[in-house]
Amino acid sequence: MSKNYYVVLAGGVGAAKLIEGLANVIEPKLLKIIVNTGDDIELFGLKICPDLDIITYTLANLVDKEKGWGFANETFNCLNILKRYYDTGWFNAGDQDLATHIYRTDLFKQGFSKAEITNLICQNLGVKSHLIPMCNESVQTFVTTDSGTMHFEEYFIKHQCKPEVINIHFEGIENSVPVKNVLKYIEKARKIIICPSNPIVSIGTILQVKGIKKALSKVKDRVYSISPIIEGIPVKGPTDKLMKCVGLEVSCIGVAKFYQDFLGHFIIDNKDCFLKPEIEGLGIKTYCYDTLMVNLEKKKELAQFIIKV
Ligand code: GDP
Numbered sequence: 001m002s003k004n005y006y007v008v009l010a011g012g013v014g015a016a017k018l019i020e021g022l023a024n025v026i027e028p029k030l031l032k033i034i035v036n037t038g039d040d041i042e043l044f045g046l047k048i049c050p051d052l053d054i055i056t057y058t059l060a061n062l063v064d065k066e067k068g069w070g071f072a073n074e075t076f077n078c079l080n081i082l083k084r085y086y087d088t089g090w091f092n093a094g095d096q097d098l099a100t101h102i103y104r105t106d107l108f109k110q111g112f113s114k115a116e117i118t119n120l121i122c123q124n125l126g127v128k129s130h131l132i133p134m135c136n137e138s139v140q141t142f143v144t145t146d147s148g149t150m151h152f153e154e155y156f157i158k159h160q161c162k163p164e165v166i167n168i169h170f171e172g173i174e175n176s177v178p179v180k181n182v183l184k185y186i187e188k189a190r191k192i193i194i195c196p197s198n199p200i201v202s203i204g205t206i207l208q209v210k211g212i213k214k215a216l217s218k219v220k221d222r223v224y225s226i227s228p229i230i231e232g233i234p235v236k237g238p239t240d241k242l243m244k245c246v247g248l249e250v251s252c253i254g255v256a257k258f259y260q261d262f263l264g265h266f267i268i269d270n271k272d273c274f275l276k277p278e279i280e281g282l283g284i285k286t287y288c289y290d291t292l293m294v295n296l297e298k299k300k301e302l303a304q305f306i307i308k309v
Helices: 013-025 049-060 077-085 096-109 114-125 152-158 182-188 199-207 212-218 239-245 252-259 270-280 296-306
Strands: 006-010 031-035 041-043 046-048 131-134 140-145 148-151 165-171 193-194 224-226 263-269 285-289
Touching: 006 013, 006 199, 006 270, 013 031, 013 049, 013 296, 031 049, 046 096, 046 114, 049 131, 077 096, 114 131, 114 148, 140 152, 148 152, 152 182, 165 199, 165 239, 182 212, 199 212, 199 252, 212 285, 224 270, 224 296, 252 263, 252 270, 263 270, 263 296, 270 285, 285 296
Parallel strands: 006 031, 006 193, 031 131, 193 224, 224 263, 263 285
Antiparallel strands: 041 046, 140 148, 140 165
């Protein structure tokens, strides 16, 4: 018997759009959101969890809606001085954002786990959904590029995804295990929704945490996803470069093939509807919808479609 909650697998900005929609069409407390922590990084002596923060600030209605990350009405006074001390000033940590990183780092020092810290941050910022890091262990995504090996955030922000990616490596992933009860949540969820996030470095990391893929494949008929690729192009970010790097075709078909073992239902954009028969040939029920979430209405419509379909 499935329960009435939904499990959501999420990265950052792409995921946050759908999650904002979901939290507007169902009770936010029905969402159990498993968030990628492969982007986590330590800078200025502080523990930073970029994807967890994006989802938290979005659900707390504090996010900068233009950028999709960080706080609204942010200032960067502290960063301007940090830049004089550190050469990692390329990371856009605003003054309010730094408060979260200080609080998180303080709690880590006191011995709290990443999951416990996430709960405390959410409670304090008024988030009703249950945010869960993909694991408590440290996992860090590194990319080897034609300009050298670097942390994914450095590639993404400092180098603006320009270097050619030759290899992707999730350091520490072999020691990662899901947070307590996550596999049970997947087993019992009404639906499991994989956000339109980067399949390689957002969802791909979560999928490599021990037992997650197997848990999803057992409930395949309840696993739903939305393609982050429309007409062969990502809406934003380096998804195309990373898909190519792992030998995937950059299209909703490439994403479907990557998720094939555990995906029961796939929502592709209306513009890609001619590809529906090919994806159905992989044994995945396929639906066409307007998946470009340009405003809150569109986010809510897509979320409603996923809940009802
Ligand atoms: P990041 O970690 O901040 O890059 O964010 P995610 O991994 O969650 O999402 C990145 C992916 O979201 C990219 O592949 C985008 O193509 C996809 N994306 C962003 N906005 C939209 C949208 O409105 N519709 C769809 N279908 N995909 C989107």
